[in-house]
Amino acid sequence: MQNLAIIRGERLLFQGLDLSVSAGEAVALTGANGSGKTSLLRALAGLIRPHAGDVRFEGPQGKLEPEDARSQGVHLLGHQDGFKATRTAWEELLFQVQWTGGTEASARQASARLDLDRLAGLEVRKLSAGQRRRLALARLVASPRSLWLLDEPMAPLDTARRAVFGDLMAQHLAGGGMIIAAVHDPLPIAARACDLSSAMGPSL
Amino acid sequence: MQNLAIIRGERLLFQGLDLSVSAGEAVALTGANGSGKTSLLRALAGLIRPHAGDVRFEGPQGKLEPEDARSQGVHLLGHQDGFKATRTAWEELLFQVQWTGGTEASARQASARLDLDRLAGLEVRKLSAGQRRRLALARLVASPRSLWLLDEPMAPLDTARRAVFGDLMAQHLAGGGMIIAAVHDPLPIAARACDLSSAMGPSL
Amino acid sequence: MNGFWVMLRREMAMAWGRGGGPLLALTFFVATATLLPLAVGASPARLAAVAPGSAWLALALASLLSLERLFERDYEDGTLDLLALGPVPLEAVAFAKGLAQWLTNGAPLALAAPVVAVALGAELRLVPLIFLSALIGGLGLAFTGGIGAALSLGSKRGGVLIAVLVLPLFAPPVIFGAGAIEAFAGGLDWHPALGLLAAYGLAAAALGPFAMAAACRNALS
């Protein structure tokens, strides 16, 4: 699926933001703390309703219903990863993958790719911050959805894993995917910069 | 209070680690994901019991009981910050400061220092990731405890705030404090490096 | 519909998962029923009179306790975000949750209800009706309870708030269920009460998911 997303969000935080992302493109959202990066990502995912303006999705065959686009084409990875602390890493990964449209085989592949096989039997509660983040990233890899909305995805990863994740993102883009990532440190891939601070008032 | 901490931790994760920190010193703990940085910090704080080895604290007048040292000389800031989502930022800050031995005046000063005054009345739930982290850092500044144990303290902060936090750390050290921080990116202050990966087996 | 099954399977697995699952709900049920005689005194005549009704009360309270977690955990740990972006609408998710709740808590409780009632002194001939009414009633309790659980998301005192929101919704099934048993015991016609109970359960299962989904969306935004 090749999507073209056209976005015009507008909130008390920022006004008149225009942003459009097309297949194969990555956007690095930057901005001071509280400038609205997380809010923008959640609005794109349809979890919060923008004060004004709207979000449109387009597929190769023209306009898509936002509901359909979101239920089949969007991965949101926020600060909270939705893992149940007392289930095993593999149980949780498998559920998230199947829920977002992947299969058991693709989950297995992603787990190998992110070096999770030896952690699969551990309870999520016992994973370290970086291990847990890798588990969350595995879902993105395992179930193909074209738009990735990432909120500070790399913070807890160590250097080696950041490089791996950079490769994964590059591969996603090469396959026609799109990425919008809120970051404070530069992304390890080429990305269009979008600074929210410029679109708003004084930083909080 | 000027402490000298002598640490010999030993766990299944790493063995025979020896580390001692004296007044005015900062240590940057690095290590791959899962190498045991968080576990080490929690062991230093006395929350988990090391498999072997022990943690000792020394004050200017000689040995300190670990309980006393921990209940009066240690700040631990982990991934979880202990804020109640539905209370206001100020209420939560004030409680944490008073609990760790500070006063209302010092809380007010720290809030100004970290640029939190405009957020004081907001519920913690509404703060952005970086704002919330700043709220957590304010506690360290407001109640004087000599050993700071920090777990990836800077990840959600924006560039300007990282500089501010660097100043705060430098000031703490200058006043005879100690810092042990688990990080993936370099600290903005001079710090002795301690790599956990070298003391352990293959990374997970 | 694949998403629905994935969801249902997960909910069932989490409820039955290691650690006992329905066993704990049953134990709570038994324990509540144990406290009752301690509180109202042990005279058998007095107990027998209130036995079936009290079993129903314990049923409602036991359901209530297990309800609190229905959405709250998912809300706090971010699962609800994920569920909102899934292949099926939140209404189906809510339905799966209610159904799983009924199957993993309501059904075992329905099995235990007659046992508890008899232990408190109910007559043996009431057993089938107590089981049936508890089973049907459980459907209503699960789905109306879910509404309360969803509405209290993000509030400070979930537990008590749910109770306050849900107890009024629990009143009709308790009336109908206990009423059917009462009628049967008194030799009256118990079909209407049981019919009303079933109607209530089905209505709750049909409408509840919409309310739950709306409440979840509201909590997320």
Place this chain on the structure above:
Amino acid sequence: MNGFWVMLRREMAMAWGRGGGPLLALTFFVATATLLPLAVGASPARLAAVAPGSAWLALALASLLSLERLFERDYEDGTLDLLALGPVPLEAVAFAKGLAQWLTNGAPLALAAPVVAVALGAELRLVPLIFLSALIGGLGLAFTGGIGAALSLGSKRGGVLIAVLVLPLFAPPVIFGAGAIEAFAGGLDWHPALGLLAAYGLAAAALGPFAMAAACRNALS
């Protein structure tokens, strides 16, 4: 001891804070008491017989519901780490929590208990004793309940597990409390039962904090 007051003030503030606080507990109490007649039938004679006891039952269950949050939230959001590194030992923290629970939930419930009992048909002369026994009993309920809440930290099904752990510990106060009222109503000597109730409450307040603190440390490690 300064730390103790900071802690107590915070707990009280959180309980009374915006959103209702004890009001919700009271509402739950009233609602439970309302369901009872629905469940056991409205015959006044039957109700009056079980009235004081049912008030006690509702009291125990209402305490139970509000208990779940006593430690769990603090455990999950990292507050417990902070509390473990505070100026006073965890035992004092646990005591402050139990005390706050009693003051903000037990005391209002004790005020409501006589009202509910009278509404269900208890005699007026029972009122002072119902209040007193509920107030004293609340102390035991708060502290033994806290033990269950702390023990179930980090387990899979907090709510129901607490119920299972705590209900056996609730049995003695319910027996003593309801027993005192029963004895008084029957013209017997009610002092021994009330004395036992007070002894249980004091013992729970004295020993409970140690068990709670041990359980919290265990959960953190």
Place this chain on the structure above:
Amino acid sequence: MLDLDPGKYGAFLWPAFAISVLVIGWMVVDSLSRARHWRKEVERLEALRSEAKDPSRP
């Protein structure tokens, strides 16, 4: 001289003894089978380990 006829009380006496036999039997069987299971498991794993340690054996 064994008095095995409890008369009208048989309905209570025999179930009491029967259930005692059942429960005690369950305790015995459960304990022994658990012990057996874990003993076997230890033996199996130890065999596995000695195999792994000794690469000369196939």
Place this chain on the structure above:
Amino acid sequence: MFQALANPQRFMDFSRWAAPLVGIIAVILIAMGLWLTFSVPEDYQQGDTVRIMFIHVPAAYMAMFCYACLGGASFMGLVFRHSLADAAGRACAPLGAGFTFLALVTGSLWGRPMWGTWWVWDARMTSVLVLLLLYIGYMALQAAIDDEVKAARAASILALVGLINLPIIKFSVDWWNTLHQPASIFRAGGPTMPAAYLWPLALMAFGYMALFGSLWMVRVRSEVWRKRANGLALQAAG
């Protein structure tokens, strides 16, 4: 004794022959007890139902005795952090729950002909039911926490807290007058029971006790093995 057995290997060596031996003693005692149970004369009041006493009372004693053992093991586990003590506690709980269940059921089967009811909510019976709930709570708590060490410690705390139930059971008949018999054996001033009944009762009681001892050792052994197997499995996994 404790010091010696606290070493798992020494315990294994000891229990290897002690468990079957005590088991055989249990069988002999219970067999003799059963023989006497059915050969003593009927009670002039209770008739043949008095024979239920010989399984009811030992079960009731064991219910309490197991809980006392559980409390002791829990205490040792908490204070000395010894894994064998945790295993000892875990081994007590299901056995104790079994005996408690038996005490309840046989008591109730005895109560029907004697008092005309299966169950009354008097203090003795209720407190025994509470004992069963405590056993269940202990096992449920242990099952609900995955970290084994933590589970054992949490359950131990519960077991210690629950110890207060034991005096309540023991003295409930004295504190409240209820349907249930007051103590007739372990009382100040010596037993009040006819000697003819004392013998089978004593045999059965000691038989139950020996049975518990034997099964307890078997269960502790399987706990030790289980730990060893888990350790080996972890090693094998790397």
